[in-house]
Amino acid sequence: MMTMLEHDAQTDESLHESSGSSDARLVEAARRGDQAAYGELVQRYEHRLARVIHRFVHDMDLAEDLAQETFLKVYERLEQFDSSRRFGPWLFRIGVNLTLDFLRRKKRRGRWSLFTDRYKDKAPDPAVADPRKALDLQQEVQKVLQMIPEKYRVVLALRDLENFSTSEIAAVLQRKEATIRWRLAEARHRFQYYWGKRHGTTMPENFTPSESAESNDEV
Amino acid sequence: MKCKTAKHQMALAVGEDLSPAEIQELQRHLQDCSNCQQTWEQHQRGFAVLQRSRTNETRPKYDSVWPTLSQRLCERDAAPQRGEFNGWIAALAVMAGCVVLFVFSIEDSPSLDVRPQRGVSSGGTMVTSPSNSGQSVKSMLRRDEVRTTQPYNAAPNVDGALRDPNFPVTE
Numbered sequence A: 001m002m003t004m005l006e007h008d009a010q011t012d013e014s015l016h017e018s019s020g021s022s023d024a025r026l027v028e029a030a031r032r033g034d035q036a037a038y039g040e041l042v043q044r045y046e047h048r049l050a051r052v053i054h055r056f057v058h059d060m061d062l063a064e065d066l067a068q069e070t071f072l073k074v075y076e077r078l079e080q081f082d083s084s085r086r087f088g089p090w091l092f093r094i095g096v097n098l099t100l101d102f103l104r105r106k107k108r109r110g111r112w113s114l115f116t117d118r119y120k121d122k123a124p125d126p127a128v129a130d131p132r133k134a135l136d137l138q139q140e141v142q143k144v145l146q147m148i149p150e151k152y153r154v155v156l157a158l159r160d161l162e163n164f165s166t167s168e169i170a171a172v173l174q175r176k177e178a179t180i181r182w183r184l185a186e187a188r189h190r191f192q193y194y195w196g197k198r199h200g201t202t203m204p205e206n207f208t209p210s211e212s213a214e215s216n217d218e219v
Numbered sequence B: 001m002k003c004k005t006a007k008h009q010m011a012l013a014v015g016e017d018l019s020p021a022e023i024q025e026l027q028r029h030l031q032d033c034s035n036c037q038q039t040w041e042q043h044q045r046g047f048a049v050l051q052r053s054r055t056n057e058t059r060p061k062y063d064s065v066w067p068t069l070s071q072r073l074c075e076r077d078a079a080p081q082r083g084e085f086n087g088w089i090a091a092l093a094v095m096a097g098c099v100v101l102f103v104f105s106i107e108d109s110p111s112l113d114v115r116p117q118r119g120v121s122s123g124g125t126m127v128t129s130p131s132n133s134g135q136s137v138k139s140m141l142r143r144d145e146v147r148t149t150q151p152y153n154a155a156p157n158v159d160g161a162l163r164d165p166n167f168p169v170t171e
Helices: A020-031 A035-057 A060-076 A087-110 A117-122 A137-146 A150-161 A166-173 A177-199 B003-013 B020-032 B034-056 B066-078 B086-108 B137-149 B159-163
Strands: none
Touching: A020 A035, A020 A087, A035 A060, A035 A087, A035 A150, A035 B066, A060 A087, A060 B066, A087 A150, A087 A166, A137 A150, A137 A177, A137 B034, A150 A166, A150 A177, A150 B034, A166 A177, A177 B003, A177 B034, B003 B020, B003 B034, B020 B034
């Protein structure tokens, strides 16, 4: 009865796919001014980082720009890096925070605009047939993800779309793993709820996205 | 296991985020709870949508950021670095300036007790004002002398003579 869906094994990359000791050696060399060593680190992580950033900004050029800014910031902060920890989560923490800050600034700037996606989404043009039908699966999933509050959405995207483990997400977001698991469960509930609402599928009884989860966030 | 807990566990189980022991406990609950079985199927469908969207997506091909980044790092290293304490020095200079201004402003402000009124003499020295500019300094000094020797409120000594007991009273 309980058939678990398998995660896509071929894309299952871990944040410590490259040996941690190798990363530490490259970081030490980069700290001493060896740019080639830093270049090796960049080339090791850049595609994964750009893909994660793209997951949030949905623009390839912007994702590359933000990835570049992340690596620049990381280079400037190499002295602050704790060598006893893994480099990957630290890099992704800076990258994800940079991206989320960028999106928050963009949202603030667009708050007073009359022409935001939010309003378009709420009031589609009645003269046009349901525009959602024209959207493919990815776009539709994106629309539903946008309905989920950021702190849940980030966890859902990293776990279910980028295949990070919950312990890696905890390291990236600097939260306890229990908090991440709580947020993940809440995010999946919400995704299912909003997906069902948009597509008219039956929903589990008595479920509405609860704010009670908010109080349990900082477990 | 209560249904509320089971629903939370189902959301984790669907993505293989539960331990084997937790899964067994959940399975036992699902065997007895038809309502939760329905919820479980919904969770599976929702999770399948996410997985399908991930596997169907075309992964964008990113160019390496390293060529541009290495150039930026070289430019950054070539640029003169600001001293670590430059900001502190500037802040200290501003603070010192404020202190000096404060000290001078205290020294320059006259005491309220000895402040002379405009156009009125103080200690025999005439304080000039723009309204006096048409008069000669000499005439002003002369008037000031009169004021100091005979105040305006001094009455003529007429009644005083009457009050003198040695003064001969004439009927």
